Amino acid sequence: MVRILLRFAEALVEQPITSQIILQYRVPINIITAHVNSKGGEILAEIPDEALDMTVKAFREKGVEVSIPKLIEVDAEECFSCGMCVSLCPLEAISIDTDGTVVFNREKCVGSTCSACVDACPARAIRSVKQLGTIVKAVSKKKT
């Protein structure tokens, strides 16, 4: 799965673009977070690797700005579970379990679009990493 970030300009907000693409291309788009109002919107969605090229192209053709955010990764070897990151995460994707271990929930994380935790880690155990390396590069280069 690849996470893509969709930015809708004010003029596009009223249109059911995501639904149209899901129906037209039969691509299962899993919406992780969505912040949309009358001025525009931002959707973080997850799509299967094999549908990436097609889906990105489809959104761009409809005028949606598509980017592929980096994902946040926690190096469990480096992390000593202080918990500095916990209060910084706006999505509450980081928690501390009963034995004091800091637990990172990848599913809730929006990746490099936020990154609030990255520069706060004293152990430097949190990094933003590119998704899928080469595929992502190829898609990001294409401009419509």
Next chain:
Amino acid sequence: MEACILITEQSPRTLKEINEKIRKGEAQVLTAEEMKQLVESSGVEVAYKEVDVVTTGTFGAMCSSGAIINVGHSDPPMKIDHAWINDVPICHPGAAADLYIGATAMSETQPYEYGGGHVIEDLVNGKDVDLKATAYGTDCYPRTRLRTQITKDDLNQFYLLNFRNGYQRYNCAVNSRDETIYTYMGKLLPHCRNATFSGAGELNPLMNDPDYETIGLGTRIFLGGTQGYVIGEGTQHEAKSQNGTLMVRGDAKKMTAEFLQGAAFTRYGTSLYVGIGIPIPILNLGLAKKTAIRDEEIFTSVVDYGVPRRNRPKLRQVSYKELKSGSIVLDEKHVRVSSLSSLKVARKIASTLKEWIEKGEFLLTSPVETLPLDSVFKPMRETEATPFVANVMHAAVTCTESEPIKDIASRIVTRSVNHIVVIDGKGKIAGIVTSWDITRAMAEGRKALADVVSRRVVTAKPDDSLETASKRMAKHNISALPVINNEGAVLGIVTSEDVSKLLGK
């Protein structure tokens, strides 16, 4: 049997008796967390009867840490004057080949990311480090430059020598400013949107022996994964405010990086996370009672780090129980809390120390001298007063946006000022206009003040030092800063003339 128990109940134990039990593998050892549960379930008398030693632990950023190393003599020998390890400047406070790696010294090539704490961690991990040194050369030590690769095995001595560790308790930090700040208490979001704290609370070594009955010079402890010693009170130690600290020493060659880790604090600097655990011998009923202290009985202050002063405002008292719950209440709002120290590692330290004692590998020592109870942490004596914005600011000449430009122009003349602060109906800052803005507006025939007001105003707070304020003026190439409070209400103005007048004195 009955009589025996009666005697133990009444007479205090000696350390000798406890060590005898440890040697025989018969000592009853509990971690501080287990001790609290036992006291809660069975009462303090039973706990005193059953428990010989309570182990504690803490693992946090302890900036006043470092290591003394002796690198041996080069040939020809050199009286090292300046030294760097992995580009981190290393102190050379003594003779030719003795160096002190300070935890907070930052790499000259990777500042804020790599520092003395990381050098110590790398050495502990057995890594090769790059030593560079320069000297002025003497008759006995002619060499002036050297570069070599060394590991901890090449060092004659590698001792952790920390001068302030294991704070009994510490502040909880928040930030009232409207911008994120990066501090030694971590990343603090604006408008008190998060809080950070440090310390293990009920597991903290000094908190479990707050009268320092058993802790002092010569107390054997867990330090960085091996046995170390308390060598006295740490700097800034103050018993009466429950701000005790420790000075410790231990053989870093035997330490493990799990309990000694370099750390990087963005825009603040580097540090060292140090793991310390102290065994408390339960010599009397009083110590059994003291080691039963709970997080809800340990309080600290929520302090506003947004105010850059020595005496930062204290917003409320908070217990470690509330801090460890993950959120505290501030102004009727829930604020999420982060810990900077690791409770997980602190627990591991307490349980590791327990194991060592149970196995008879670690014997307790009696301090030669206990930590002082009367020392006071004084502020600096300053022979030259530092001016703050509050000391020089004066009343601002203000206007509202609805006033005609002509009125503003005449106010500039009658009050003989260059800056007029625009305020809203509630006295809060809405903008600023300068005599230049007004001159230009008149020249261009503009009538509405709204067209010439600068709305992105660079401001100062009364607690900013005048140095900070004047640097801000220089940075933005402006000559005055309206002074506002946290709510944006205009308190006055400070101008470049105020700064010059003060310098001219």
